[in-house]
Amino acid sequence: MSGKIVNNVFRASGVIAATPGGLDWSTAVVTGSTLSASAGKGYFINTTSNACTVTLPSSAEIGDQIVFADYARTWSTNNLIIDSNGNNFQGDPDTYTVDYSTAGQSLNIVYSDATKGWLPVSDDAVADVGVAPSIQRGIFAFGFTSAVVGVSNLVNTSGVIAADVSAVDTNGRSLAGSNYGGDKAIFAFGRTGTPALNVSRLVNNSGVIGNDVTGVGTIRYGCQAVSYGSSGQAVFAYGNADPNFYSMSNKVSSSGVVASDTTGVGTARQELGATEFGDGLGIFAYGVTAEGNVSLSNKVNTSGVIASDVTGVGTARQGLDGVSYGGDKGIFAYAGSSATDFGTVTNRVSNTGVIASDGQTAGTTRYANMAAPFGGDQGIFAYGNGSGGRISLSNKVSNAGIVASDVSGVGTARMQGAGAGYGYS
Numbered sequence: 001m002s003g004k005i006v007n008n009v010f011r012a013s014g015v016i017a018a019t020p021g022g023l024d025w026s027t028a029v030v031t032g033s034t035l036s037a038s039a040g041k042g043y044f045i046n047t048t049s050n051a052c053t054v055t056l057p058s059s060a061e062i063g064d065q066i067v068f069a070d071y072a073r074t075w076s077t078n079n080l081i082i083d084s085n086g087n088n089f090q091g092d093p094d095t096y097t098v099d100y101s102t103a104g105q106s107l108n109i110v111y112s113d114a115t116k117g118w119l120p121v122s123d124d125a126v127a128d129v130g131v132a133p134s135i136q137r138g139i140f141a142f143g144f145t146s147a148v149v150g151v152s153n154l155v156n157t158s159g160v161i162a163a164d165v166s167a168v169d170t171n172g173r174s175l176a177g178s179n180y181g182g183d184k185a186i187f188a189f190g191r192t193g194t195p196a197l198n199v200s201r202l203v204n205n206s207g208v209i210g211n212d213v214t215g216v217g218t219i220r221y222g223c224q225a226v227s228y229g230s231s232g233q234a235v236f237a238y239g240n241a242d243p244n245f246y247s248m249s250n251k252v253s254s255s256g257v258v259a260s261d262t263t264g265v266g267t268a269r270q271e272l273g274a275t276e277f278g279d280g281l282g283i284f285a286y287g288v289t290a291e292g293n294v295s296l297s298n299k300v301n302t303s304g305v306i307a308s309d310v311t312g313v314g315t316a317r318q319g320l321d322g323v324s325y326g327g328d329k330g331i332f333a334y335a336g337s338s339a340t341d342f343g344t345v346t347n348r349v350s351n352t353g354v355i356a357s358d359g360q361t362a363g364t365t366r367y368a369n370m371a372a373p374f375g376g377d378q379g380i381f382a383y384g385n386g387s388g389g390r391i392s393l394s395n396k397v398s399n400a401g402i403v404a405s406d407v408s409g410v411g412t413a414r415m416q417g418a419g420a421g422y423g424y425s
Contacts, residue, residue: 039064047078088117135421138372143417177420178225185420216258222270226282275322275330323379362403372419
């Protein structure tokens with residue numbers, strides 16, 4: 001004996017119903033809302049987008065076996081629904097509703113007889129799942145002193161900011177940055193002087209900024225960006241190109257390709273903040289419209305769809321930024337009512353996307369600062385414009401969301417740059 005267990009499936013007649021190597025698994029993952037299942041087969045059921053109703057064979061024989069597996073661990077969100085198609089299921093007629101709603105569950109059913117019908121011989125959930133790697137390093141790039149600059153500063157796993165590194169190609173200000181592709185970053189849009197830009201720059205997992213990629217979406221500045229989903233995607237949204245405020249967005253694929261414009265949802269505005277929260281979710285909040293500052297937010301789901309406005313909590317303001325902390329929460333900080341009215345107010349974001357009222361004030365008042373994650377579950381705010389001019393200091397955010405006091409900065413004092421996370425090591 002080899003010791004290998006082979007899961008052959010037999011009918012009552014002794015004829016093998018599946019392939020000699022084991023259960024005959026369907027090669028296509030089921031993503032539809034319905035499935036007509038066959039005996040002797042296994043199916044991977046992906047309910048990411050919708051529930052799936054499975055119709056079992058109407059003419060079942062004793063010993064017929066079918067297996068279903070939760071492909072994307074989403075049965076808890078969109079259920080697997082069993083239609084026993086005239087036969088009983090665990091002794092109940094098919095008028096009963098049979099739902100399976102546990103994430104990571106697999107269901108192995110065998111037909112017994114007309115009395116009990118289909119019986120689960122196992123319906124276990126796989127509780128142990130892999131833990132996704134977390135972002136360890138950050139990068140701050142570009143900005144404005146008395147002119148646009150093209151420098152960047154890397155942030156190590158302890159939140160220490162390194163000296164200036166000259167970036168390549170176009171300098172920029174009033175741009176946005178985000179993590180993408182798991183361990184890389186992207187900066188996009190912004191402006192040099194008066195003209196707005198529609199360029200993007202990819203950052204590799206060593207923190208090196210690449211050359212300009214031109215022609216991505218409508219030119220604009222003052223937008224924001226956030227990552228979403230489990231496949232390393234991101235979305236840039238909102239912004240301004242005088243005199244127009246925009247409510248559009250541009251998704252970024254896991255390979256860093258910026259898509260064309262998508263008509264936005266929510267109030268058109270610029271100089272807002274953004275942060276990730278929960279599991280693959282994001283949120284845009286605050287900013288300034290043609291009528292003035294606002295205190296509202298728009299969530300981003302795991303597919304990158306931006307939701308309609310939610311009336312905000314906390315001080316309406318512009319020129320702020322946000323960063324994630326604690327693995328599933330976020331925080332907005334700083335900014336003010338105008339470019340000359342600075343603040344230190346913070347607003348935490350829960351792991352369900354609820355923005356808290358004004359909280360801790362921390363550090364030097366400033367406007368148009370930058371933020372980036374580091375260390376797996378921490379964040380850091382840096383740079384900006386203070387009452388005495390451009391500043392080069394930083395404030396770490398702990399994994400409990402506590403903003404630390406000022407640390408004298410390294411690198412060019414500037415405002416209106418952008419930050420992002422990168423790297424798994």
